[in-house]
Amino acid sequence: MNITVLGCGALGQIWLAALSRQGHQVQGWLRVTHPHTTVHVTSPEGEVYRHFFPANNPAFLAESDLLLVTLKAAQISSALQQIQPLIPAHCTIVLMHNGMGVMDELPPLEQPVLRAITTHSSYRTQGRVIHVAHGITHLGPVARNQDQLSPLADMMHAALPDVAWHNDILPASWNKLAINCVINPLSIKYNCRNGEILQHQDEIQQICEEMAAVMARANLHADARQLQANATHVIQNSAGNFSSMLQDIQAGRSTEIDYITGYLLRKATEFGIAIPVNRKLFQLVKSKESANGHPEI
Numbered sequence: 001m002n003i004t005v006l007g008c009g010a011l012g013q014i015w016l017a018a019l020s021r022q023g024h025q026v027q028g029w030l031r032v033t034h035p036h037t038t039v040h041v042t043s044p045e046g047e048v049y050r051h052f053f054p055a056n057n058p059a060f061l062a063e064s065d066l067l068l069v070t071l072k073a074a075q076i077s078s079a080l081q082q083i084q085p086l087i088p089a090h091c092t093i094v095l096m097h098n099g100m101g102v103m104d105e106l107p108p109l110e111q112p113v114l115r116a117i118t119t120h121s122s123y124r125t126q127g128r129v130i131h132v133a134h135g136i137t138h139l140g141p142v143a144r145n146q147d148q149l150s151p152l153a154d155m156m157h158a159a160l161p162d163v164a165w166h167n168d169i170l171p172a173s174w175n176k177l178a179i180n181c182v183i184n185p186l187s188i189k190y191n192c193r194n195g196e197i198l199q200h201q202d203e204i205q206q207i208c209e210e211m212a213a214v215m216a217r218a219n220l221h222a223d224a225r226q227l228q229a230n231a232t233h234v235i236q237n238s239a240g241n242f243s244s245m246l247q248d249i250q251a252g253r254s255t256e257i258d259y260i261t262g263y264l265l266r267k268a269t270e271f272g273i274a275i276p277v278n279r280k281l282f283q284l285v286k287s288k289e290s291a292n293g294h295p296e297i
């Protein structure tokens with residue numbers, strides 16, 4: 001397959017490496033145009049992979065079968081808008097990001113769009129990517145009746161297991177949202193690695209109870225104890241990792257809070273449900289962002 005990976009951060013590099021090793025033709029696409037990109041990944045098993053890939057080649061994009069978007073939620077719609085005229089109609093666009101609400105911002109697209117949610121954990125340090133722990137990638141259509149795209153899950157699974165196909169990606173999206181609503185703001189509150197969050201079980205429970213109330217109103221199966229168990233599992237798996245949100249705050253970047261707890265708050269407001277614990281965490285992260293020079297809106 002010809003594959004363009006839009007966004008060459010930690011997750012983008014892991015996928016570039018994995019897809020290329022599987023024999024696919026790949027290129028990166030950087031927001032600041034550059035003819036090549038360096039991938040330098042240390043796997044959870046300690047193997048080092050270092051390679052140069054071509055980047056930002058419009059002719060290759062015009063022949064791509066898959067556009068894998070690994071940008072942060074807030075960057076996706078404008079980045080897609082810029083390259084939209086170059087994306088061929090047959091190319092499947094996979095959006096792999098934290099949080100929810102991006103679909104509401106996208107320009108109208110003729111290409112099929114899939115959503116991917118991943119629990120692979122990784123971070124960037126001194127020009128290298130540390131792939132801390134393997135995870136599961138859930139893949140599926142946002143619109144119904146796109147089951148014919150399910151072979152893509154097998155292709156991606158062969159490159160970087162596990163990948164699971166879902167005919168309806170919404171429940172998996174909400175379950176990952178719950179994990180991020182727990183780990184990311186709490187990692188900011190306690191300024192800690194994921195593993196230390198386990199010490200705050202009462203808060204984890206409260207976050208999950210509020211989350212379950214909103215999910216139930218959205219007609220999704222919601223069990224607060226299951227959400228808490230899922231979050232605990234991911235915390236244990238990524239214990240040594242700093243959450244992406246804490247990495248963003250430490251690097252002076254804006255975070256994905258508007259698409260994580262912010263999305264939950266928007267839904268709660270729509271349903272008339274009070275979620276004070278999540279609201280307070282949202283405000284805390286926004287205040288850290290504004291201390292970093294990002295306006296509170």
Ligand code: KPL
Nearest residue numbers: 119121183238242243244
């Ligand atoms: O998605 C993550 C993130 O950091 O954003 C988790 C799964 C919480 C791993 O750190």
